[in-house]
Amino acid sequence: xxxxxxxxxxxxxxxxxxxxxxxxxxxxxxxxxxxxxxxxxxxxxxxxxxxxxxxxxxxxxxxxxxxxxxxxxxxxxxxxxxxxxxxxxxxxxxxxxxxxxxxxxxxxxxxxxxxxxx
Amino acid sequence: xxxxxxxxxxxxxxxxxxxxxxxxxxxxxxxxxxxxxxxxxxxxxxxxxxxxxxxxxxxxxxxxxxxxxxxxxxxxxxxxxxxxxxxxxxxxxxxxxxxxxxxxxxxxxxxxxxxxxxxxxxxxxxxxxxxxxxxxxxxxxxxxxxxxxxxxxxxxxxxxxxxxxxxxxxxxxxxxxxxxxxxxxxxxxxxxxxxxxxxxxxxxxxxxxxxxxxxxxxxxxxxxxxxxxxxxxxxxxxxxxxxxxxxxxxxxxxxxxxxxxxxxxxxxxxxxxxxxxxxxxxxxxxxxxxxxxxxxxxxxxxxxxxxxxxxxxxxxxxxxxxxxxxxxxxxxxxxxxxxxxxxxxxxxxxxxxxxxxxxxxx
Numbered sequence: 001x002x003x004x005x006x007x008x009x010x011x012x013x014x015x016x017x018x019x020x021x022x023x024x025x026x027x028x029x030x031x032x033x034x035x036x037x038x039x040x041x042x043x044x045x046x047x048x049x050x051x052x053x054x055x056x057x058x059x060x061x062x063x064x065x066x067x068x069x070x071x072x073x074x075x076x077x078x079x080x081x082x083x084x085x086x087x088x089x090x091x092x093x094x095x096x097x098x099x100x101x102x103x104x105x106x107x108x109x110x111x112x113x114x115x116x117x118x
Numbered sequence: 119x120x121x122x123x124x125x126x127x128x129x130x131x132x133x134x135x136x137x138x139x140x141x142x143x144x145x146x147x148x149x150x151x152x153x154x155x156x157x158x159x160x161x162x163x164x165x166x167x168x169x170x171x172x173x174x175x176x177x178x179x180x181x182x183x184x185x186x187x188x189x190x191x192x193x194x195x196x197x198x199x200x201x202x203x204x205x206x207x208x209x210x211x212x213x214x215x216x217x218x219x220x221x222x223x224x225x226x227x228x229x230x231x232x233x234x235x236x237x238x239x240x241x242x243x244x245x246x247x248x249x250x251x252x253x254x255x256x257x258x259x260x261x262x263x264x265x266x267x268x269x270x271x272x273x274x275x276x277x278x279x280x281x282x283x284x285x286x287x288x289x290x291x292x293x294x295x296x297x298x299x300x301x302x303x304x305x306x307x308x309x310x311x312x313x314x315x316x317x318x319x320x321x322x323x324x325x326x327x328x329x330x331x332x333x334x335x336x337x338x339x340x341x342x343x344x345x346x347x348x349x350x351x352x353x354x355x356x357x358x359x360x361x362x363x364x365x366x367x368x369x370x371x372x373x374x375x376x377x378x379x380x381x382x383x384x385x386x387x388x389x390x391x392x393x394x395x396x397x398x399x400x401x402x403x404x405x406x407x408x409x410x411x412x413x414x415x416x417x418x419x420x421x422x423x424x425x426x427x428x429x430x431x432x433x434x435x436x437x438x439x440x441x442x443x444x445x446x447x448x449x450x451x452x453x454x455x456x457x458x459x460x461x462x463x464x465x466x467x468x469x470x471x472x473x474x475x476x477x478x479x480x
Binding site: 018053063078081084 | 219229241273280291303366368453457
């Protein structure tokens with residue numbers, strides 16, 4: 001069955017090769033006349049005031065953490081959902097408990113205001 | 119003459135070692151998907167400008183070729199001959215690898231799409247998982263692009279884009295769990311098969327809320343209007359690709375449109391029965407035996423293309439219709455509306471599956 005994955009690998013390689021070819025094409029066909037002003041970072045015509053690796057809003061970080069939690073939950077749901085037709089009642093109860101805990105956590109996040117952007 | 123040429127080509131083919139034959143054969147199949155895909159992307163950009171033009175009572179591009187039909191090629195050639203600017207402060211390696219990282223996966227995801235009965239490049243059992251994995255790589259490309267540019271607009275755009283894509287991936291993931299519960303397989307071909315038996319058997323009806331969640335999340339995932347704060351022109355110029363020019367910009371552009379087509383095709387496959395004909399079970403089976411009409415009305419790739427085209431048109435329609443969402447509204451929609459809807463619907467679906475609700479769960 002692993003042979004079925006060969007085209008996947010080839011397509012991934014081709015995807016990357018196409019990307020690299022396009023980069024090379026742009027380098028060959030396009031002009032290449034760098035100068036200081038042209039190569040400076042775009043900031044509405046001003047000189048850049050400071051480095052752009054600046055502090056950013058912690059909420060982005062919070063979203064990333066919440067994403068990891070929920071994505072993991074989804075990962076656990078996947079095999080259960082695929083095998084659903086062969087599962088006993090106990091498996092349903094187990095998943096109900098699992099989703100129940102997830103929902104409690106979700107309500108907690110909501111009440112704590114972790115999901116608010118304002 | 120032609121016969122001789124065929125003979126010699128066949129001879130050469132036989133002479134090749136098995137490994138090379140396999141590689142070339144697969145490459146050929148991949149090109150058969152990739153070239154039409156590229157053409158579809160090219161004409162999708164033209165269709166976007168035309169459709170939105172007509173919706174705003176303009177003509178859209180109509181100078182290059184007959185009614186502007188050559189416009190996409192003019193654009194592509196123009197972009198190719200433009201200079202690729204490497205900003206001084208940018209991390210050169212990451213700056214150049216970001217577009218590759220965005221474009222590669224958006225093409226490679228097509229390897230598992232089933233176009234017709236048994237017609238897919240790779241018929242793998244983890245198809246949906248593969249698509250999820252590959253489309254997540256795009257987020258890395260976007261973050262890398264924004265960070266490596268070392269420009270404030272690009273950085274802000276990348277942060278926004280990453281948070282938005284990540285938030286909507288949750289809703290999408292839960293919607294996919296719903297699809298898996300009803301079809302019982304990650305293989306996209308099997309998912310279509312599980313919808314066999316007429317329009318009522320399609321997943322659209324039992325998964326209606328998940329269908330809408332997936333469709334709207336798909337628009338947010340691809341950073342399209344009305345969720346395009348990522349490149350909100352009025353605030354952060356062009357978002358994460360503000361520093362990209364020429365062909366590197368074209369690569370982000372290509373990837374975005376390829377992803378839009380991919381999401382449309384996935385919606386068609388997972389909720390609307392892929393290549394299955396909507397007339398199945400409505401008209402008598404004898405109709406499908408009539409030579410040409412039967413072929414047109416019966417199952418086939420043309421139905422998949424038609425359904426995909428409908429959702430592709432939706433993208434353009436939404437863009438012309440809805441004003442842009444504010445960022446806090448986007449996050450609220452993703453976390454506080456879609457996530458609860460999907461969880462509730464999974465519970466309902468679980469109950470339906472437990473009691474073997476016909477016709478979908480028996």
